[in-house]
Amino acid sequence: xKVVVISAFAPLLINFRGPLLEAMVxxxxxxxxxxxxxxxxxxxxxAKMGVSYREISLQRTGTNPGQDVKTFFExxxxxxxxxxxxxxxxxxxxxxxxxxAARYAxxxxxxxxxxxxxxxxxxxxxxxxxxxxxxxxxxxxALKGNTKVFFQNPDDMELFAELNLIxxxxxxxxxxxxxxxxxxYREVRPVTEKIVFLLIARLxxxxxxxxxxxxxxxxxxxxxEVVFRLVGPFDSNPTAISEATVNQWQGEGVIEYAGETKxxxxxxxxxxxxxxxxxxxxxxxxxxxxxxxxxxxxxxxAPGCRETVIHGKNGYLVPVKNLDALVEALERFxxxxxxxxxxxxxxxxxxxxxYDVRKVNxxxxxxxxxx
Numbered sequence: 324x325k326v327v328v329i330s331a332f333a334p335l336l337i338n339f340r341g342p343l344l345e346a347m348v349x350x351x352x353x354x355x356x357x358x359x360x361x362x363x364x365x366x367x368x369x370a371k372m373g374v375s376y377r378e379i380s381l382q383r384t385g386t387n388p389g390q391d392v393k394t395f396f397e398x399x400x401x402x403x404x405x406x407x408x409x410x411x412x413x414x415x416x417x418x419x420x421x422x423x424a425a426r427y428a429x430x431x432x433x434x435x436x437x438x439x440x441x442x443x444x445x446x447x448x449x450x451x452x453x454x455x456x457x458x459x460x461x462x463x464x465a466l467k468g469n470t471k472v473f474f475q476n477p478d479d480m481e482l483f484a485e486l487n488l489i490x491x492x493x494x495x496x497x498x499x500x501x502x503x504x505x506x507x508y509r510e511v512r513p514v515t516e517k518i519v520f521l522l523i524a525r526l527x528x529x530x531x532x533x534x535x536x537x538x539x540x541x542x543x544x545x546x547x548e549v550v551f552r553l554v555g556p557f558d559s560n561p562t563a564i565s566e567a568t569v570n571q572w573q574g575e576g577v578i579e580y581a582g583e584t585k586x587x588x589x590x591x592x593x594x595x596x597x598x599x600x601x602x603x604x605x606x607x608x609x610x611x612x613x614x615x616x617x618x619x620x621x622x623x624x625a626p627g628c629r630e631t632v633i634h635g636k637n638g639y640l641v642p643v644k645n646l647d648a649l650v651e652a653l654e655r656f657x658x659x660x661x662x663x664x665x666x667x668x669x670x671x672x673x674x675x676x677x678y679d680v681r682k683v684n685x686x687x688x689x690x691x692x693x694x
Contacts, residue, residue, distance in 0.1 A: 324407075324692075325352070326411065329379070331414035334585075341372070342681075343684050343687060347688070350688065354374045356374050358381075359378065377401065398421055408431060409693070415458065418465060433470055434472070434690070437479055437480075438501070444482070459488065462483075469489075471495070473497075473498050475499075476605060476630055496690050499682070500678060501680070503608070503615045509615075510615070510616055510617040511616050512617070513618055518596070518656060519550040519552060521554070521594035521597050522598050523555055523590065523591075526555050526558055527560045528563075529601065531600025535600055535649075540577050551577065553569075554581045554587065557583075592616065596620075597609070600623055607627060614631065615675075615678070617667040617668060619662070619667050621641065621653065624640040625643050631673075633673070637670040
């Protein structure tokens with residue numbers, strides 16, 4: 324079959340979907356990946372695995388309706404030209420405009436993957452509610468034309484069903500996140516000579532960065548030798564954290580900011596415990612990578628996050644935005660460093676049993692009729 328995959332961010336085609344695209348090619352299908360503004364290294368990596376690339380003009384976080392209409396017509400024309408058997412969309416804008424364009428182009432099989440509900444489903448500001456009032460009806464129209472919709476956690480699936488964005492849960496397929504390549508992210512003994520906490524994320528508020536930094540301030544008053552490391556890119560999201568703010572945190576000596584990286588493995592290998600106080604996720608990929616490398620996890624009892632941790636076994640769950648609970652969880656590892664390798668082993672075991680990317684991709688390919 325001819326399969327077109329639409330993404331809003333080109334590097335994710337390799338980092339998050341690479342094994343899936345490769346599995347499609349290895350099953351004998353023609354695969355074309357589409358994204359805006361792909362770097363040459365991404366295009367070369369796709370070509371190496373036998374995937375063609377077509378650039379599309381799509382603004383991942385923009386709110387320009389004229390640009391979005393342009394994206395719709397561009398995708399519709401692309402689908403008419405390519406005549407794919409299957410289209411798979413993920414990220415909110417590709418899901419909306421890719422699904423609508425595929426329906427108008429009469430693509431026979433259409434699938435979407437909800438990798439998190441994102442900014443448009445929040446209600447903390449007037450702007451969020453306004454964008455939600457626009458995005459949610461568009462989702463409803465777009466997703467009703469899908470054969471199946473993949474969800475990475477049960478909370479998102481139930482939310483979309485309650486909001487009538489899908490044709491009930493019979494249209495939904497629940498998968499264990501994006502999965503993780505347990506061979507690529509090999510188990511490495513955690514650092515215990517000194518305690519190094521690590522957070523890897525886009526630098527936006529909703530990842531719980533302010534809570535992480537404030538917890539670091541409190542901990543460092545009593546344990547100045549403990550390290551709080553932060554890795555990740557700056558972002559254009561409306562809740563993005565500025566470079567000036569991060570520089571201020573570094574100047575205080577609260578965190579060590581290591582910038583953006585294409586390979587998180589050295590940072591996970593140099594850490595003791597992985598921390599993600601996120602407000603909501605699809606399934607956080609960085610948590611899966613840290614689990615696969617044998618790290619205990621501190622994350623929130625929030626949709627997408629809570630599924631990754633068995634409280635007290637491979638880490639701790641804390642309430643969203645609860646600074647006291649976050650500090651308490653951090654202090655448990657500082658006071659009891661012998662827990663770190665024990666819980667890290669449990670994380671690796673869960674990664675192998677539940678989140679192995681080969682198992683996740685098998686479910687996706689079977690559902691799409693590509694296996």
